[in-house]
Amino acid sequence: MPRASTRRLVAGRGRYVDDIPAKGEVYAAFLRSPHAHAAFEVVNISAAAAIPGVVRVLTAEDIDPVCPPWKCVLRNAPDLQSPEQRPLARRQAVFQGEPIALVVAQSRAIAEDALELIEVEWSERPAAISLEAAAMPDAVPAHENLKSNICWRFEHRSGDPDKAFADAEHVVQRRLVFARKTGVPLEPRGILASYDPSTNALTVHVSHQMPHQFQLHLAELLGMSPLDVRVICSDIGGAFGIKMHVYPEEVAVCAASRILGRPVKFIADRVESLSSDVHAREHIVEARMAVNTSGMITAIDVDDIQGLGAYSVYPRSSTAEAMSALRAVGGPYRFDNYHALLRSVLQNKVMTGQYRSVGHPVAAAITEALVEDAAAVRGEDSIVFRQRNFLPTEAMPWVSPMGARMIDLSHHACLERMLTLVDYPRLRQEIDTWRQEGRIVGLGLASFVEFTATGAEAYGRAHVPVSSLDGVMLTMEPTGEVRAQCSASEIGQGIQQGLAQIIADAVGVRADKVRVALGDTAASPHGGGAWSSRGAAITGETAWTAGRKLRNELLNVAAAMLQTTAASLDLRDGRILAADTGAERIAIGDVARTAIFHPYDLPTGTNAQMSVSHTWGRDADPFLPTNGVQASLVEIDPISGLVRPLRHWVVEDCGRIINPLLVDEQIRGGVVQGIGEALYEICRYTEDGQYGSGTLADYLLPMAADMPDIVVAHVETPYSGSQLGAKGAGEAGTCGAPAAVLNAVNDALRPFSGRIDAMPISPVDVLRALGKLPAKAGA
């Protein structure tokens, strides 16, 4: 079933932040640090302030009195040390692009004119840029007076990994390098903040994934009650995780509106979006896998150095990505001994943070590269190796070495399905034929586990105010239609449609009779918004129960009207039926109208609830694991080393599928982002920290013409702990795609004895691996 909102959106009638006007609005532009690390003094703003149309030039001096700095603190990780961050930097800039002043003017163009006239004295400092260098004990500090750039160190050991490695028949190892990339939503970040001094209330339209979380932070930073801060997220043109943070620009704009007492708008342009949205995935990982004589994985060891940028992102912490990666390493397999070491490193670059499939693609790439190597040293097909090592269904539930409870997973079934889908033996034969013809082709597989629908403990125990619960309020209209207000967020993934279907089924009406409102803190109960592929599994489950409550109320009223029992009635398609015969008794609209307009016709004390609400979050299972397999077929151009994905397949298990169309397209979009991660996307910095990927000519996105057909199939293993059985589906595509492509490229390179260990895979590295260019000096 297509989304009800599709017509509106494709007709260009979407309303994004920039489409929303406010009377008297003025426009903000930021002066940003041109240096990666520098001390500075804003010397003179008078020339800028004098330009006609400029309303005000603001610096930290102006903003600090209305907004204190913030700092990423995780109560359950007290060692994490991240410096204070402000809406506008004061005297020290720690990454290129950090906002240091703000001009508010009658137009964005005027504001930009004024930026050029602000006089700043800069005194450049040495900068910590490359991850390897920044992680060294004697590294240049990313902040003045910082003793070490290591912001957080984490070590985990379970079982006896040392012994397992000592006893191993084979040990395989890899060093994989992952480059920074970012989310690139179609709609960049944007905010319209309207402070009304007469009511001391702030209304904020913002392109954000979590209106309630953002509301709490704004209220706290501006010293207001959340009752006076209303956050509205109307249409959101993509988010991918980069819109779940508290950014300096958004807070500065709210503070500016407070200072000026009028609406202030800021829409990040593409350059700002690419250079100030959180980046992700900067990791250098050394990993080893121990395998015993029977070909079983006995231990995994990973050493991850992760780049954080200048601050650990507020409030959820940049370290979440690496922690998520470490949790997901080895995901599909049963192994008992695990050692993981993480060093998260501050650098003079933009912050890294949560981006679609947070950490999982890193874990999948490492795990599946090691699996290929292990199978190769054993001289067997990696399929056989996987099948032998998968966590068997009968062993579940099983707690992984990092404490994840593995339940309701279908590794063997997904792989079986994949082998049929790709017609494995025939495809292998075909590849052999192509190779004989001189073509450089390869097939890569990747099994994966993706943890979705994060529960309360992840952020609760850190005392980060992020809700993993959702609230749903349903109101019966006198027409028999249902109005729903939910705390999920629609960010383009289609959850609005999914919820309408769930509520419709729960109540017993058609989906087009349900109108779902999302994204307004004044309208919907507090709840989690959009992150961690949580919509169907958490909001959906909440909505289901709320819908059943409303249904019961309606059946009770109908029973009273028809002088029978609720149990003898059914509610379907908006009609009350006799449960046994299916004969129509009365329309739901008549029931609603009786309850609302003619309650005197009902027995005294009926007090039918025509609006119900429900709040829900899971008690058990801090995460819902999901699983799947991806396969990628690629061809390498022998002249240029360019990798062309020829075909891509996904078999995934997200439990109960509510809307197959939405799930399939989520998977496809995710795969494309994963292919982007494997082949194209990179946020580049020069050695002195100048950002080099500020336009879409420099930051290469995967484009439709270069994408392969993506075949999607499903195995459905419902989550056993909920009524709907739905789990997360939004990130699975991104999770496994880079691993599959990397394995495919390395499969293609195998006959040439070359190998790629860095993503995105550069054509230059491929030519080197093919022996057509000399190896990199020092490599």
Place this chain on the structure above:
Amino acid sequence: MKPPRFDYLRPQTLAEAVELLDRHGGDAAILAGGQSLMPMLNLRVAQPAVLIDINAVPELDRIGRSGDRLSIGGRARHNDVFRSAEVAQAAPLLTVALEHVAHEAIRNRGTLGGSLALADPAAELPACMVCLDAEIVTASVKGERRIPAGAFFQGLYTTTLEPNEILARVDVPAAGTDWRFGFDEVARRRGDFAMAGVAVAVREESKAVAECRISLLGVEMSPRRMEAVEMCLLDAPLGTAANIVAAQSALRDTLEPIEGSEIPPEYRIQIAHELLARVIRAMAAPVSGKRTH
């Protein structure tokens, strides 16, 4: 990303355009398709005081042939050149190369003159004009000036165009049936600027190469004739193994690749070297002048 203030002028005739250009000279920028200029304005890389929009000037987009000369107006859109039957006949190299220029929407606006005046080292059209031995014709208050394409491109984003000149048209010698052309390039994604590309033109007499012109794009700072390479192909049938090897080695010796980008120079040399062979072989194969992939 908003442009600084500028005055906007929209001349209605070529005379008026060159008049305005003469008055504003170095403070002015000509606006043609805007596909490169508008981003430069928005990024404030270019800050002209005056924009002279030539989109209303009549005739500037004319494509026509007279005798053995094909003339293409400076404001001819990429897609109009791409779809022109006259171009396909008289300068098929352009038709083949234009398929690699950007994307449909950009080709609808972008112009030949804009591309040549900009002189991006990775652009297709400058290299093609060198390979075709075309003449760039400029207009100014002083009248016309004709500049051989080989002398027009001076380096990275640099040409011999004077600030008071408009690139009015390009005159291309119309190819006789004895000419064959080859073109190929490597770009990261479809429509991207090339990391290396090769354009080849040869005239054959009694099955031997009598004339040969080769230019590259995306490899050096600006396109030029690869004379040393051309020599290797003369006086022999096109595509002999020995000649290809000789041409490849001459190419390696002569190239001065772009430095300082994330694409290492040795990579550009390597792919140019392989492309050269691929293009020559494809030209020598029975279906001539066609793209090879």
